[in-house]
Amino acid sequence: MKQNSPAALRGGAAAEGAPTSDDTAQPESTAGDTAFTTLLLALWYASSIVNNQSSKVLVSLLGAEVLTLNQLLISAGCGTLVLRQSPLRFDSREHLTLTATLAASFLAGCYTLNSCLASMHVSLAMVLRSAEPLTTLALGAMLLPAKEQPPLRKALALLPVVLGCGLSAVGPHGPTMTSLVLVAISNVCFSLRAILGRRLKAAHGTGPVRLFSQMSLIAAGLQALVLGGRALFSPVAVRAELTGAATVLAARPVLAALNGLGFYAQLQLSFVCLSRMSALSHSLANSMRRPVTIVAALAFAPALLTPANWAGIALACMGALLYGVV
Numbered sequence: 001m002k003q004n005s006p007a008a009l010r011g012g013a014a015a016e017g018a019p020t021s022d023d024t025a026q027p028e029s030t031a032g033d034t035a036f037t038t039l040l041l042a043l044w045y046a047s048s049i050v051n052n053q054s055s056k057v058l059v060s061l062l063g064a065e066v067l068t069l070n071q072l073l074i075s076a077g078c079g080t081l082v083l084r085q086s087p088l089r090f091d092s093r094e095h096l097t098l099t100a101t102l103a104a105s106f107l108a109g110c111y112t113l114n115s116c117l118a119s120m121h122v123s124l125a126m127v128l129r130s131a132e133p134l135t136t137l138a139l140g141a142m143l144l145p146a147k148e149q150p151p152l153r154k155a156l157a158l159l160p161v162v163l164g165c166g167l168s169a170v171g172p173h174g175p176t177m178t179s180l181v182l183v184a185i186s187n188v189c190f191s192l193r194a195i196l197g198r199r200l201k202a203a204h205g206t207g208p209v210r211l212f213s214q215m216s217l218i219a220a221g222l223q224a225l226v227l228g229g230r231a232l233f234s235p236v237a238v239r240a241e242l243t244g245a246a247t248v249l250a251a252r253p254v255l256a257a258l259n260g261l262g263f264y265a266q267l268q269l270s271f272v273c274l275s276r277m278s279a280l281s282h283s284l285a286n287s288m289r290r291p292v293t294i295v296a297a298l299a300f301a302p303a304l305l306t307p308a309n310w311a312g313i314a315l316a317c318m319g320a321l322l323y324g325v326v
Helices: 031-062 064-083 093-117 122-129 132-143 152-157 159-168 177-204 208-233 235-251 253-274 279-300 307-325
Strands: none
Touching: 031 064, 031 093, 031 122, 031 235, 031 253, 031 279, 064 093, 064 208, 064 235, 064 253, 093 122, 093 177, 093 208, 122 159, 122 177, 122 279, 122 307, 132 152, 132 159, 132 177, 152 159, 152 307, 159 307, 177 208, 208 235, 208 253, 235 253, 279 307
16 A cells, blocks of 8 residues: 555545645646656556555465465565664654554555455456445544544535445355455555554654655554464464465465565555645545456456446445545
């Protein structure tokens, strides 16, 4: 996700793993490397599509728990290879505790998002995820100091997002109440991750690659503990789940690896793009990523949408874009 230092998430960049920065804006790319930056953006968008679509296929075969564990383990491995050293280095117990709390929030967000994909079309899940800035504003109002509160125009820019989410969710393809609750929890978890990431960066200055590796590794350990805890109470059921998942992974190792790599690449490429452009440009690029993934989802698995649904998708995407520029 967001990788991944979920530092201050602003505007449309409050997506699953797309960070922005409150630091001094990076200079825009020069003419000489514009083509390379464009290529990186294309790879970022493409990895998002790969992650979403492969997750949709695998979640029905593996279940949300095993799929999440697969993504986190591969992501942690990739991060460790990039760092070429163990990411688990902390300067104090408070540093470890805050990172573990951040990882738990990240894990909960990933798990609930994967659970959503099991019960709704990818396009609808992505539209409903565009309401994350709303939960970020609400949590920020409760947890952030007054000087870090967003201006009123930010809140007003979210009105089209709220209306768009509502319109996109009505009709025969709409989500169940359980799915809506899972999306809401996912948005809250990713918003909380953003706020905790801001605190962690301010207090300890952990770099984005190291932080994302730490989050993935700790979250994978927590997910393994959850599976182990379930096995204590229902060993037969969990053993059957894990046996079935192992069979699927053995039969489709390429798809499972592709999903984990897409998960890692989506979140890590976001940081690479941020380093080559201003925070505002990154926010706009991330806002435009959502309609690209929605259109791709509809191309891979066409769904019968009503005019109201199309209007809702357009409103939600335009609202996210407006939130990123006001």
